[in-house]
Amino acid sequence: MVETTVFxxxxxxxxxxxxxKLRRERCKGCGLCIxxxxxxxxxxGTRINRNGYPTVILSDxxxxxxxxxxxxxxxxxxxxxxx
Amino acid sequence: xARSRMLLVKGNEAIAMGAIEAGCRFYFxxxxxxxxxxxxxxxxHLPEAGxxxxxxxxxxxxxxxxxxAAATGARAMTSSSSPGISLKQEGIxxxxxxxxxxxxxNMSRSGPGLGGISPSQGDYFQATRGGGHGxxxxxxxxPHSVQECYDLTxxxxxxxxxxxxxxxxxxxxxxxQMKEPLLPGKHRVRDAVKEWAxxxxxxxxxxxLKSLYLNDGELTKHNWMLYRKYRxxxxxxxxxxxxxxxxxxxxxxxxxxxxxxxxxxxxxxxxGMAVGLFRPITLYPFPSAALGEIAGRVKRFMxxxxxxxxxxxxxxxxxxxxxxxxxxxxxGSIPSPDELYREIRKVYRKRIG
Amino acid sequence: xxxxxxxPRSLADIPFHYCPGCHHxxxxxxxxxxxxxYGVQKRTIGVASVGCSVFLYDYFNVDVLEAxxxxxxxxxxxxxxxxxxHFVFTYQGDGDLAAIGTxxxxxxxxxxxxxxVVFVNNAVFGMTxxxxxxxxMLEQQTTTTPFGREARVNGYPLRMAELMAGxxxxxxxxxxxxxxxxxxxxxxxxxxxxxxxxxxxxxxxFVEFLSACPTNWKMTPKQATEHVSRxxxxxxxxxxxxxxxx
Numbered sequence: 091m092v093e094t095t096v097f098x099x100x101x102x103x104x105x106x107x108x109x110x111k112l113r114r115e116r117c118k119g120c121g122l123c124i125x126x127x128x129x130x131x132x133x134x135g136t137r138i139n140r141n142g143y144p145t146v147i148l149s150d151x152x153x154x155x156x157x158x159x160x161x162x163x164x165x166x167x168x169x170x171x172x173x
Numbered sequence: 174x175a176r177s178r179m180l181l182v183k184g185n186e187a188i189a190m191g192a193i194e195a196g197c198r199f200y201f202x203x204x205x206x207x208x209x210x211x212x213x214x215x216x217x218h219l220p221e222a223g224x225x226x227x228x229x230x231x232x233x234x235x236x237x238x239x240x241x242a243a244a245t246g247a248r249a250m251t252s253s254s255s256p257g258i259s260l261k262q263e264g265i266x267x268x269x270x271x272x273x274x275x276x277x278x279n280m281s282r283s284g285p286g287l288g289g290i291s292p293s294q295g296d297y298f299q300a301t302r303g304g305g306h307g308x309x310x311x312x313x314x315x316p317h318s319v320q321e322c323y324d325l326t327x328x329x330x331x332x333x334x335x336x337x338x339x340x341x342x343x344x345x346x347x348x349x350q351m352k353e354p355l356l357p358g359k360h361r362v363r364d365a366v367k368e369w370a371x372x373x374x375x376x377x378x379x380x381x382l383k384s385l386y387l388n389d390g391e392l393t394k395h396n397w398m399l400y401r402k403y404r405x406x407x408x409x410x411x412x413x414x415x416x417x418x419x420x421x422x423x424x425x426x427x428x429x430x431x432x433x434x435x436x437x438x439x440x441x442x443x444x445g446m447a448v449g450l451f452r453p454i455t456l457y458p459f460p461s462a463a464l465g466e467i468a469g470r471v472k473r474f475m476x477x478x479x480x481x482x483x484x485x486x487x488x489x490x491x492x493x494x495x496x497x498x499x500x501x502x503x504x505g506s507i508p509s510p511d512e513l514y515r516e517i518r519k520v521y522r523k524r525i526g
Numbered sequence: 527x528x529x530x531x532x533x534p535r536s537l538a539d540i541p542f543h544y545c546p547g548c549h550h551x552x553x554x555x556x557x558x559x560x561x562x563x564y565g566v567q568k569r570t571i572g573v574a575s576v577g578c579s580v581f582l583y584d585y586f587n588v589d590v591l592e593a594x595x596x597x598x599x600x601x602x603x604x605x606x607x608x609x610x611x612h613f614v615f616t617y618q619g620d621g622d623l624a625a626i627g628t629x630x631x632x633x634x635x636x637x638x639x640x641x642x643v644v645f646v647n648n649a650v651f652g653m654t655x656x657x658x659x660x661x662x663m664l665e666q667q668t669t670t671t672p673f674g675r676e677a678r679v680n681g682y683p684l685r686m687a688e689l690m691a692g693x694x695x696x697x698x699x700x701x702x703x704x705x706x707x708x709x710x711x712x713x714x715x716x717x718x719x720x721x722x723x724x725x726x727x728x729x730x731x732f733v734e735f736l737s738a739c740p741t742n743w744k745m746t747p748k749q750a751t752e753h754v755s756r757x758x759x760x761x762x763x764x765x766x767x768x769x770x771x772x
Contacts, residue, residue: 109527118546120740120747126707143546159707161531165551166542171531199608225607229600230633237597237630241573241604244591249604267594371589371605373612375568381583383574383592 108156108173110148116168119144123160123169129153132160180355184322184348185210187355188278189218191326192250196362197276198224199249201238203231203257206290207346208280211252232257236264236277243268243275244382246370248330248362252278254346255288255296262305265339269309269399270384272369274333276326277311278342280349283504292345292429293504297483300343301457308396310403312340313456315427319353325454327360336406337369343456345479347429347507403458411454412463416442420449421525423467424517425488426477427453429507434477436510437517446521456484461491468492473524477513479504498524534558536567536587543581547747549737550578550646552704554585556714557615557644560721561588566613573602575627577619578652596626599634602641613724615642621651624660624684631690635730638695642720642731645686648739649758656742660684663761668742683761687734691767697729698722699768703736705754709764716766728770736762 110132117139123146124132131154135147148154156173182190189211192200200219202212212228219226225242229235235251242249253261258279268275281296283289296304303309312332314325322344329340371380386392413431415438417423426434431452441448451467451474453460468474468491475498476485485499500516502508533539537558544550561567567588574582576595583590593601598616606614623631623645634641650668651657657670661683665674675683687701698720702713713735720731736758738750745753 108530116541120547122547122747122751125748125751156530158531162707162710163552163704165544165546165548167533167537167551167555169531170529170533172527173530199604201604227603227607227637230629233597234600234603234630234633237593237600238604238607240593240597241591241601241606242608243604244601245571245605245608247608249608263594264597267592271592371571371591372609373569373571374587374589379583379587379589381590381592383583383590385580385592 107152108154108171109151110154110160111170111172112146113168113170114139114145115141116166117143117145118166119146120165121146122163122165126159126163128157128159129155178356180357181352182319182355183210183350183352184316184319184344185280185350186214187319187322188252188326188342188344189214190357191323192276192330193218193222193224194357194360195248195327195330196360197248197250197330198222199239199242199247200224201227201229201235201249201251203229203235203253205254205257207282207349208252208254208278210349211278232260233264236261239275240264240268240273243273244371246367246372248334250276250278252280254280254282255284258296258299258304265311266303266305266307266309267384268339269303269311270307271382272337273382274337275339276329276333276342277339279344281343281345289504290346291504292347292479292507294345294428294430294479295483295504296343297456297478297480300341301459301487309399310406310457311338312336312406312409312458313343314340315343315454315456316348317428317432317452319351319355322348323355323357332409334365336402338402343428345429407458409455410458410460410463412460413452413454415450417449417451417467417471419447421447421472422475422517422521423449423451423471424475424477425451425453425464425484427456427484430477430479433508433510434513437513440510440514441517441521446518448517448521459487459491461487464488464491468496472496473498473520475500475517475520477516478502534562536561538585538587540584542585544578545741547738547740547750548578549648549704549735552710553644553646553735553737556717557617558586559714560717561613563718564721564725566725569611570613570615571605571609573598573605573614573616575616575618575622577622579617579619579646580653582617596622597630598622599627599630599641599643603634603637603639606639606641610640615644617644618646619652620647620649620659620661624686632693635690635693635732636695638697638729640724640727640729642724643733645732645734646737647686647734647762648737649683650739650742652739652742661686663757685762687732687767690732695730696732696768697770698731700732700766701734701736701762701764703754703759703764705736705738705751712764719769723770
């Protein structure tokens, strides 16, 4: 299956909460974001990108506070944060 | 001619003066005998001209400072002598690979190793074969008088900018230390905009100056492009001839040896020998074609060098191995016109009659 | 919702070639954020070095000069002297700066050159496949210290920030890390100060970043980051070693 979407879209988020968007083709599955998320809301997903890396997902969408620590730690600028 | 404008200066000083006149505003160097007059002159006069002088921590640092300043479009120079020039080779290779101009002055001393401080011509290979790694060339200019030290230095900056390539001035201890009258000239610096220079990405795309090409085929293409540039440099070939029109034996030499030979050739002519002198001024590109032309009319060539034989190889490539004699004088003593005349006479009697 | 974290403008939007978990990407971004923050993108000239970060010129939207291995500080000296109104930085690894480039960095600092030096210390030669670096820790195994680094044979790990702080020409010298969010925020502050000493024409700015190298340390990204925290920081303490006030 060819990956056409670049972003991992988060839908149906309640107003006032925050979210992240992942640039899946930039993710290298290093897991640093997983280690630093204060809510433990990020996890390794099942999708493998074109470079062969497993990629992360926001597994607990409701917990995201938009603190952006994941984005700060990401060595590939693969995470964008919205609040 | 305004004799009052004549100055009595050392070859080293003439080089520094020519550089400043040509618009050089950055000099980076490290002390080494026999060229210290150059940084010393620059330390005093370059700031007066609004330029920057840095005595760097090494010859390696100097060539890299030159790389940096020249990358921004400035006219920059460094100078050293033989072992110091060895240290600069990597930097020179990078200048060529990234196509950044600059002037490097080598006032040769004796080698190999620590050698000595007397004049020599043992850096000919280093200068003309691209002494560092990779497939590159630099224009090499060989002055033989204080006036030429001045004039050729000015020319070096123009050539460096024209070809986006470093230019080497190959002198020696004798040239550097001797004093002669110099008539300083005015140099018109053509302030062409350097479309490749790093000046800050203000209103344009960012530029980079690099020599690394890893993608398939890129470096091949880059090297052929440089090769074609080096071929175009052949337009800049220069040489001087003295009495070659009816000569049977032509002596070939550059720099201070050519200087001494002018007297020796005159002595030979006085004694009725048909001797001429061919003096390459550009050592790279070597004036092979001009020598080839003379080879048809002349019986014999004789190379004379302050070494065990380096330029003679280029002479043989130009005119054939058969008709070339060689007199070498590795460094440690300077030959007199008398001595060179006797060597010429030996060859003349043996080969011409 | 509005975007609260985005890629800095000075950072080119192309994928990094660095290994998963390598801190180069983070440090590049921090430098780009600073360039944006001080509004100097249009007058910045970077000097790239030789190491994993040799492709720096691809990642920054500024003019960049490639320097020979170890010589970035000398090249940056030439650049800054020729263009004193420009913002000039070097970005060097531990081989480039602490091995072959020690003379050049010491003398550029000693001259008080108005440049900002970003020194990335991951205790190993990354690009060439994991050989010992001057900053390799004792007992650390590398491809040229297969039995672990021994002081008798190879000397001690070099503490560059401390060395630089001892030079009169330096104006700001610090060491930081990006192993934890807290240290990352501190790193940002130190980097800003290293920018400021140049922008305010006060002197030479130097920031050493401890960095992870998962590939050559043979660790996972998480383990490598923890190795920075647990093993490197005790030997290479974080903090400001020299700060001259305006």
